Amino acid sequence: MKKRRIFCAAAVVAVLSLSGCGGQGDLDSSAKGATELTKEANEKVYTMLDFKDEQEKKYAEKGLIAAPEELVLKDESGKIVWSQKAYDFLENKEAPATVNPSLWRNTQNNHLYGLFEVTEGIYQVRGYDMTNITFIKGNTGWIVFDPLMSTECSKAAMQLVDKELGKRPVKAIVMSHPHVDHYGGIKGIVTEKEVKEKNIPIIVPEGFEEHAVSENVYAGNAMGRRAGYQYGTILDKGETGAMSIGIGMGQSTGTVSYISPNDEIKKTGETRTIDGIKMEFQMTPGTEAPAEMNTWFADKKALWMAENCTGTLHNLYTLRGAQVRDGNAWAGYIMEAAGRYGKDVKVVFQAHNWPHWGNQEINTYMKNTASMYKFINDQTLMYINQGYTSDEISNMIKLPKDLEKNWYTRQYYGTVAHDSKAVYQRYMGWYDANPVNLNPLSPSDSAQKYVEYMGDTDEILKKAKADFDKGEYQWVAEITNVLVFADPENKDARYLCADAMEQLAYQAESGTWRNAYLSGAKELRQGTTSDMSLKANSSADLKKSMTTEMMMDYMGILLDSNKAQDLNLKINLSFTDGDPYLLTVNSGVLLYQKGVQDTKADATLTMPKAGMAAILTGDKDAQKKSVKIEGDQDVLKKLTEHMTSFDYFFNIVEP
CATH class of the missing domain: 3.30.1050.10 (SCP2 sterol-binding domain)
Incomplete structure (x- = not known):
């Protein structure tokens, strides 16, 4: 077990001032603004993308029926588990220097919350959690897709539907894949007693429960902690804090529940007709989740793409940790869906972000989304076969220009760099074939040797400070983190490492990268957090299953x-x-x-x-x-x- 070190930055504020370094001033525990070099980097984004193109915003706004003026959800103890009000600073403002303008726009679009009509008889509540919850209107009741992560959030979404569309019983629940933000809120919609007494189908892809348990229990503690960095749960919301994560505003921290499914879909083409609604399922294992499925509503010409098309580049490897995903299969299943349903489809909707409408637009959207994953898979393998290592490839690979320019293929959640590492890991594993890296020293041991070889720590910090002023933030973060691992009490190294990661965050287009950098900076300045209110309240439901x-x-x-x-x-x-x-x-x-x-x-x-x-x-x-x-x-x-x-x-x- 890693020992937790409590570092009270508040007790020791300004420390050694490095003379002659210029620009940054004293190293201390305070958050900083954007440097001039970060401002310049973010200004360049405006020349890279067409900010006059607001089609994605129009899609995000389309079909709005109702939304509360303020959205703040609390659990029974009064803890805030979800808040859109926290993002009010976004409204009617241009991107500040501390946020990548592309990420700022995505965050504004994800701040559009409420009840929306997708098409006749299909509704979504968006912005009430990381995930969308979808309601399909049957003859007498609702078929609910992906009931969010927290019971408090799904209950509030259900209440909004009841108020605006009238109360109707839940006739079935479909959970597209076994990630917690797609099933954890189920008990805010139905109880186990209701499922048994009313024989409510809970429909899932084959293997759902096995993967739900293995992912959230076997490595659940580590994944939960790392998810806090990925989703920014320890960060304040604001211009120097958390933005969206590309597939929503972040992670709710309410009560996670679970009810075992009672109906498994085993093969593509299987159908279910419930309450007058016919659904055809397409199995997509090994894509965004080990078990996942799309759903086709032929009568409505509507295609539910689960989390296989999300209006952004997704993860072939998620930063919280998970099994590596298959980019080749992901692209293949999207193209299979286009082949099966592309001729007739009029609307595509999914578990994150907003729908896309129009047959031609949808087919282009699906083709470009598939192309992203296929490109990353194939191009990485091309470089692998030329002898390049994972770190080399991640610094070489870049999407083709025609794919980069689309707002829905931007890197708000996954990134080309870390997705390429996933492909490398899938095919080659952790070892880069250099025998030096077969059994490296632990980070603390190697850090102490680096410092011993490099000599005077103050001189290292002075050079790192000069490199900071030149905008070499990645290198500064790397070298100062070596000093931290050699001596965690080195406050100058902690603060300079935090300052460097902060600037990397301000430039990041990926919301998860931004959150990770800022979370690391915060804990370097203030010490590792121990506030349990920052994590979701896990029920015992999953372990019982x-x-x-x-x-x-x-x-x-x-x-x-x-x-x-x-x-x-x-x-x-x-x-x-x-x-x-x-x-x-x-x-x-x-x-x-x-x-x-x-x-x-x-x-x-x-x-x-x-x-x-x-x-x-x-x-x-x-x-x-x-x-x-x-x-x-x-x-x-x-x-x-x-x-x-x-x-x-x-x-x-x-x-």
Whole structure:
């Protein structure tokens, strides 16, 4: 576990002033404005793009039915979990010097929230969370697509629909893929009791639950922490703070829920007719998610593209961490959709951003979107086969001019640079073939050697300060972060590294890059945050939905095998509501076998599946009630004393 270092920048404000460096002045813990070089870089954006073209804004505004004057959503404790009011500073203003003008425009468009009509019988509530929630009007009720991330947000969206369109029962829920912002708000729409009693279909692509659990539990703690950087949850909103992330304003921090699906789509062309609405599904696995699907409404000539077309360049690798996506498959499925439905389609709509209308416009939109992913995939592979490494390729690759000029293919969320790294990772892995990089030192150890070789730290800082004044912000961030990893108490290095990342943020077109830079700068100045109100309130729903084998896999993740290397156990698991298993701990490594029992096991645990959940959570009272132990009565203690817990706010920009 990374040790969290509390660095109180407020206690030590201005420190060593480096004379003769000019421009930046003293190094201190305060946020800075844009430098002249950053202002110049952002001014150049106006010459690169056609700011007179406001077609995307017109699409974002089209069909507005109603919106509250102010949108601030709170949970039961009064914590603000979502706010569009926080972005009021955007209205009727030109981009300030501290924001890339292209990102500023995208943020203004994402600030357009409310209830919208997509086409007759299809409505969306947009801007109530990172994701759109979509309502398809059936004969008697609603079919709901992708019920947002937080229950507070989906409930508020439902209330807006009830008010403006009249109350109607939920007849079905479709969840296009297993990312939390597409299912976490489901209990703001329906309850588990309603789903069971009214037999409400919850329709998902095959493999949905497996991936929902594995992504959000196995590496969930680390992904959650990193998502805070990606989505800017620790940042204030403002001209020097968080903007949009290209697919919405950011991440809500309300209550995350989950209800297990009861209807899986297994192949393209499958249909469901619910409440008079016929839906045809197109499977798109390995694109934006391992399990994902588009939906065609033939009667309305409307195509739901899930998160496969979003009006921006998406991620082949997401900064929070996830399985790398297949750019080639992504492009292929978009083109398959165009082939199946492109002749008839009149509107394309999706889980983020706004729809596009008109057959010709849609076909061009889909072709250009597919071209982005295909270009990044193929061009990266071309460079790979010429011997270039991941870092080299990411600095070489650039979209063709005709693709760059479209507002809907700009790099607001994903970037060509880090998507190319995803392609490299997919095909080549982490190793660049240089044997020097087979087993490098840890960052702290190598940082200390760098400083030892480079000599006087003050001289390094003086040179870095001079490079800052020349606008070499990436290099300054790199070299000063080496100093931070060599000595986290070096306040000058922390502040200069923060100042450099801040300027990188102000120039970034990608909202996620901006957030990451600014989050790193904030924690260098103020120390790693520990404010739990900044994270979503995860319910136990997802962990309850884990299979027995998933629970044992997670137990293996929690077990510190190095500390437990002398531990050897055999435990029969006799589940009253499932198959038996033999759990073996071999030199601290947890293994299991289905349908196997050992008469010579150290102990036999008889319990329902819920008993395994109690063991994982450390709930001793629940264990006593649900787990019967025959044999070694200390077997659970021997096992669980070597299980670790995860500190959510681990360090990122320092050791």
